Amino acid sequence: MNRENYSKIQRLQSIDNMLNESLPSACLILISLVNILIATGSFTIQIVSILNQTPLYFLATGIWFGIFLIFTEIISLILSNL
Numbered sequence: 001m002n003r004e005n006y007s008k009i010q011r012l013q014s015i016d017n018m019l020n021e022s023l024p025s026a027c028l029i030l031i032s033l034v035n036i037l038i039a040t041g042s043f044t045i046q047i048v049s050i051l052n053q054t055p056l057y058f059l060a061t062g063i064w065f066g067i068f069l070i071f072t073e074i075i076s077l078i079l080s081n082l
Contacts, residue, residue, distance in 0.1 A: 025080050028076065028077075028080045029077065029080065032073040032076050032080075035069055035072075036070055036073050038069065039065070039067075039068075039069035039070045039073070040070075042069070043062060043063055043066030043067075045062050046060055046062025046066070047062075047063075049062065
């Protein structure tokens with residue numbers, strides 16, 4: 001292993017250590033679960049809006065937001081090494 005590869009490995013390990021120390025997993029799990037609840041609420045409100053045909057219901061922004069937020073929070077939970 002040459003010196004360049006060794007320094008890259010050291011840099012990656014230091015970034016990993018920094019993230020593990022500065023990003024507590026309990027807080028991350030709590031925030032992720034709250035965001036999943038918000039996304040579910042947004043999704044539900046949009047479905048009610050579509051059923052009642054309120055103004056601009058056809059844009060379905062609640063559904064798009066809900067899907068995006070659930071996707072990002074699932075990725076966040078996976079990356080937190082659960």
